[in-house]
Amino acid sequence: MKLGRIARKTIGALAILLVFGLVKAPLENGMTRRYVESGLIAEVAATELSSAVGQSTMLAVLGGLRPLVAIYTTLHAFDAWSFREWDTVERDYRLITTMMPEDIDSWVTGSWHMAYNASASARYDDPSVPEAVAEKNGRDWMLKGVAFIKKGIQQNPESAKLHEELARIYWKDKLDEPCLAAEEYQESLKLGPTKTFIRRFYGYFLSKCPGHEREAYDYLMDLYREGKKQRLPSLISRIKAMEEALKIPQAERIPDPDPDREIRKEYPNAQLPFD
């Protein structure tokens, strides 16, 4: 049977495309793999995403409009925040971070909304809720924030900033986990460009972690010996407190006056920032 021109041409064109496809596939797959490895293409968790968004959004995300969808979702979350719709805020940030797991700021902002804003709102906004229940709800939101940022750390093991933020949540008022906070600051120091305040914070919280007092005192003293730029009132005050706790001989104590002495005298029960 003789084929018509159109049929012949269609088969020919498809054959060329198929052969080309076979030839370029290894090349293309290699490029995709390298790009994913070097972080140039995000590996979007497709199944997780498709359960979170509609089909059209899914297409936009895969089609290279990920950042635009993220912007839209961020605006949406901002709106929900102003109405204190915390569940919506949480869902939006989960979506944003699913789409852009490499965007550190979104992990930070999301966890901040949960551990700070939602937590405080749960605790204080509704006076009709019994105090114990409000406390528990507030704490639950904090723990959600912790879990959220931990997921971010899992996806971005290189980020010093996420550890720093997690540490901050740990020592925040009611969560009060100095050991965990110290641990996270230590992780942050391992990864990041050394920020001097993080070194001090590491020392402060280590000093409050039971069993690590001596280690912390030595660390803080090292900082002290680095010279003037480290000798901030908070460091001196902390060293003073440790000298008391560890019963350091008078001769080894630092000569500086305790900057908080006046406050302590006047308000013996006051809790100072790093106490």
Add this chain to the structure above:
Amino acid sequence: MSESQVSSAESPAIPRVPVFSPGRIWVLTTSTFTQLVRMKTFYFLIVFAILVAGASNLNLLYTSAQKLRMLKDASFGAMSIFSWLFAIAATAVLIPRDLEDRTLYTILAKPVPRLEYLLGKLFGVLLTIGVALVVMQILFTGFLFFREVTVLAEERQSLEAQGMSAEDIRAQLELVRAQGVQWQLIYALIAIFLKASVVAAVTMLVSTFASSTLFTMIVATIVFVVGHFHKLAAGYWMHELSGSLVAKLVVKPIVMIIPDFRVFNVTENIVGGTPVDAGTMLTLAGLALLYVAVYSAVALYLFIDKEF
């Protein structure tokens, strides 16, 4: 026949038609460019400017780096959308339009090889997209620069108020600056252009056998959409249907024929600040060129003995 001899003395005895002439392609390219420009396509640039101006004035509670990042994401998102829509729509319209107006007859009745006609049209679309992208990039860079200056000033002020050491401030500002005007953003622009080139080549290929403009647009759009997730979907199907005849005869060939556009999505992360080197961009350009060459060749194969 004396007059005839006079006339043949004026025109050269052997027709001087080179097999392939970049000059002629350029004539067709510029004419296509003029055509598209006079179709008022550049009005989109005004829309773009308004959009970027809007995005650069959004002051949500963001970190300084996020403010800059958002402006970049919005601008490059708009540039991407423009480039794909334009690549599909303009390419789909051009050849059928020439045929309908019979302009195609007059062009092909001149000593113009069909390959040159196709390439001229394709390059015309690409030139238009390229020029539009460069203009948008310039506009956007201006906005980003001013945004960066204000944001940095604010950031410095607030950090100083917090009593941070000069060293820490410098480190912090450096992080903000990383999201500002960077040479690397040009690579993102190039990646957008490369993707649009492949999209335009696909559309041209479709339009050489399509029966209508609408059909071309629909098929090109489907290829574009499918080309973004077929590798993911194929993995799923192949897993589900492993070994089945459907998988072997339908899914696999489709995955082979349709281009994988994901590679070109590097734009997103380059904009986000992921470092990229010139070598990577070169391989990406090489891949795009390969696609354009093969699709143009198939388009020519279908077009060369097409009858009008």
Add this chain to the structure above:
Amino acid sequence: MSVPAVEVRNLTKVFPLSLKKEYLVAVEDLSLTVNAGEVYGLIGPNGSGKSTTMKVVLGLMAATTGSTKVFGIESRDVRSRHQIGFLPENPYFYKHLTGLETLKFYGKLCGLRGRELKDRADEMLALVDLEGARNRRLGGYSKGMLQRIGLAQALIQRPKLVVLDEPTAGVDPIGSRQIRDLIFKLKEDGISVFLCSHLLEQVQEVCDRVGIIARGRMWREGPLHELIAIEDQTELVLRDASPELLAKIGRLIESEGGGAELMRSGHPRTTLERLFLDIVRESQEAKVKEDREKAAAAESSKK
């Protein structure tokens, strides 16, 4: 003898119809020659295969069998187009270009550049009397102006052959006359013209030779005066003849005897038109006959 401008040899063009196994034979075993320097008119009713023949000559279509050559170069070869200027029926060029830009565009496609291109474009604008509209976009041109700019475009690279498809379709009488004058001018300059038309008056006026095509076949071809002269007939053309006078002449012929007879009397028609209509009728009768034969054959094969 010089190479003919157009040489069509046993051209057959078959189109498949839809997806069914049906075919349309648009042109069947057609041969024709346009000699260098002559004006050749191909005439035929709509759908007779004129345009198809023309498109094959221009390389816009491929022949199913047979060959077409332009100045000895196969139509498939892109170089053959260098010697051709083509004006399609109802041409629409890029509406966004001005008259001058249009000519420059086509000139550049033919390899003209710079001073030469500019001079040639000016010359062509003058030739088709469009100097006043040179900077106006074609979107604002009338049909006649478009036809003229089309002709200018066709001539831009000094082709030795001009192919015109229905050059005066839809053009008013004045425009039509301008185009006719231009064809005369081309002929004076020694340029061969191959034109397609169903407007017989025009063909009669300008063509040296005519081919009459119907249902894809060539029915008559030759120099115009030969085609329309009928050797054994003589025409008397009278003015203000009364019926009595005509009756008298009729009687005279009868009484004279010797085999002469009065074929008809009435108002004279253009002779080419008469020939044309005869051929169309002839071809239709042939078709009816063929169809009948086919039906009979089908009938008998059924039995």
